[in-house]
Amino acid sequence: MTRALLIVDVQNDFTEGGALGVAGGNAVAAGIAELLSGEAGGSRQSAGSHDYALVAASRDWHEGDSDNGGHFAAPGTAPDFVTTWPAHCVQGTSGAEYHVALPLDRIDVHVRKGTGEPAYSAFDGSTHDGRDLAAVLAERGIEALDVVGIATDYCVRASALDAVQAGLRVRLLSDLVAGVAPESSAAALRELATAGVEIC
Known part of the structure; x- marks a missing residue:
């Protein structure tokens, strides 16, 4: 089965010290690097970059001069951290x-x-040449997808739900994700x- 890896939003603003830093974000970034190096042991080795x-x-990739479709909290109002967020x-x-x-x-x-609008799934975005992720994966004959990242x-x-909807066999590598809150x-x-x- 032809398998790809999807790294979701491992960005400075989502790791410790960022505008929306998630606890464990730095560790996720380091773990993904280890996975891609092919030097990780255990379950990561079986899903190695090779x-x-x-x-x-x-x-x-939000716009700096707009609220990005209501995604950024309005000036002077507190974000609810569910549908509205600080600028990031x-x-x-x-x-x-x-x-x-x-x-x-x-x-x-x-x-x-997320350019000018709320967008949570990687499948809502596009590449530099305007293609969506589903099209890219289909072109490469990808049948299975491992998902890691934040949040x-x-x-x-x-992203994982959309990957399932796209007909892919999806694994989430649970030691390479970090969330906003334990309950959610x-x-x-x-x-x-x-x-x-x-869930691996």
Whole structure:
């Protein structure tokens, strides 16, 4: 079975010290780097980079001069951290860049999402040449997808669900994700398992 890896939103603003830093984000970035190095042991070794026909990575890529369709909380109002958020991952800022630990030379496809609108799933974004992720995976004959990244309860969840909808066999590598909150992350994992995602 032809398998790809999807790295969801491992960006500076989503790791410790960022505008929406998630606890464990730095460790996720380091773990993904280890996975791609092929030097990891145990379950990671069986899903090593030599098994991946393609490595894709998504990034939030929000506009700095708009609320991005209501995704950013209005000035003077507090975000609810459910549908509205503080400004984050604004194009051209260090917060929008990939975490420094990610080996960019191992990433074959880059997807940007959330430009001017809320977008949680990597499947809502597009590559630099305007293709969506589903089209790229289909072109490469990808049948199975491993999903890792940030945040378990938001963009990882949405991306994995869309991957299932696209007809892919999906695994989530649970030691390479980090969530916003323990309760919502646990609920997301239950939802994904029910949808047919294999939690590894």
